[in-house]
Amino acid sequence: MSKDKYLYIRDNVTGFSFANLGLFVGCGDGIYNAVYSLVILGLFTGIVGEGIASAAVGVYVGIYSVFCMLIGLFSNQLLRWFNKARLLYASMILIGACYTIMSMSVNMTTFVTMDYLSGVAYTLIMLLIPLFMADFSKNVGMANLNARYHFWNNVGALAAPLIATSIASYFSSNRLAFFASALVYLTGLMFFKRFGIVQEEKQIAKVSPKRTFNSLMRAAKSFFVYPNMARAYGVNFGYYALRALRFVYVPIIVIEYGFSATTLGIVLTLGIIPYIVIDLFIGKLVRKNGSRLFMTIGLVSLAVLAFMATRLTGYSLLAVFVAWQISGAFMEPVHDLLFFDNTKKSEQSRFYGIFRTSVNLPSIITPILGAVCIATFGSTSAVWYVSGTIAMLATAVLWAPHK
16 A cells, blocks of 8 residues: 655644644543443343343443444555545544434434444544554654653543543433533544645545455455564454453443442542553653563553452452553553554555454453353453453463564
């Protein structure tokens, strides 16, 4: 795939400019995530009852993630048809529109339809921002840009849970928080438009399903034989598997244990602080010491805390939910560096859609594993056995001998 041509972009725009978009993504995503699983839980409680509703949430998230993974797989074709700027514009408008409708919808069919459409937009946004950063990384390096992106992402996310839970409490409706998320993403669109990007338009060729499928298979085969890509995929899979379980089940467990929505907001907000503090200095440390050390610290400590969480209740459990965010903070800026450090820029657009399936695939597998654990052990907290096991396996992949 040929690299996108930039016909015009403002002189003061650098890779850090694109990294600053993390502020809007972090805030919008943080508001949305704080109540998402609770909204889905409410939908299923009315259908299957309270007993297995939390397991049904895991199954729903798994199926939803299959869809998002397919979007990621075929994103390579979209990048052949449209330039990155046009795709990012369209994606941010779409996600804003979908979240607005979801905040007002009381019809389950409408809600689920908008949820899936927003999944298309979110998948593309998460794919495009790193590619823009890579295009303008120059001598700065992706480690520093990743650190800047995640710093602003977490600054944006810091107040997001309290915003979400405050709106939910005031209006007695979790889903109304989605509208606040929509406003944040549309503000981010205005920020992005200030870059003044003009890219060369692409010709939309006739679609041949067979040729598209064969091209995807060739790219996938090339990806996994490319040096270090299988390792990069496995490590990224582990990081997002752990994140998926926390995202789905922490809000549910906090509410199940009798804590208020305000307490949930405080727990989620406190969990953001380690990310902000660590992101301030980790970019330079990674360039000096490499990413493997920080991934190891994160994975091992998270495994220990996850197994502790299976036994704890009350405020001790809330303390663990906050503490393991320190583990996540060590991993966040470095989990995808194996990809960027081991691929040429000319290959990144071709391979990144395949690599990004390591983001969606965990959200298919791990919530379903969590649902099996809940059904088997009769307790939602059993999902943390899955977290501990995944963290140990990811550590083994990270330290496996190079081929």
